[in-house]
Amino acid sequence: MQQAVRDSLIAFMAATAQSQAEVTKEAQKAGIAHAQANDDGSKYRGRKPTFSPEQFRLVRDLLNQGIAVASIAKTTGLNRQSVYRIQAEPDRQLAALATWYPTESAEKPSLR
Numbered sequence: 001m002q003q004a005v006r007d008s009l010i011a012f013m014a015a016t017a018q019s020q021a022e023v024t025k026e027a028q029k030a031g032i033a034h035a036q037a038n039d040d041g042s043k044y045r046g047r048k049p050t051f052s053p054e055q056f057r058l059v060r061d062l063l064n065q066g067i068a069v070a071s072i073a074k075t076t077g078l079n080r081q082s083v084y085r086i087q088a089e090p091d092r093q094l095a096a097l098a099t100w101y102p103t104e105s106a107e108k109p110s111l112r
Contacts, residue, residue: 032044045100046096046099047096048100049093049096049097049100050078050079050082051076051078051082051086051093051097052101053097053101055076055078056086056093056097058075059072059076059083059086059087060086062075063083063086069083069084069087
């Protein structure tokens with residue numbers, strides 16, 4: 001009998017926690033949507049890039065030279081996934097940099 005009560009209590013607590021997590025996630029989505037709709041460019045900028053504008057320029061230069069991604073990652077101190085992301089979507093990464101570093105990315109490095 002005690003085990004049945006304990007199991008039902010654990011199941012109830014798990015269901016409550018899952019419900020709370022879903023409510024929190026929905027509230028977060030609503031907050032992000034509101035911030036994006038009423039944003040002047042300073043409130044919601046998305047996730048900060050894992051690389052600086054200088055690292056972006058260096059990665060683009062090294063990729064254009066045909067150097068391997070793993071070598072570029074070691075040289076720049078970035079993760080390989082960051083290098084792959086820059087390689088696959090340079091325009092999107094440049095836009096993210098411009099959002100987070102507006103004065104530094106005003107020089108607009110070439111995307112060759």
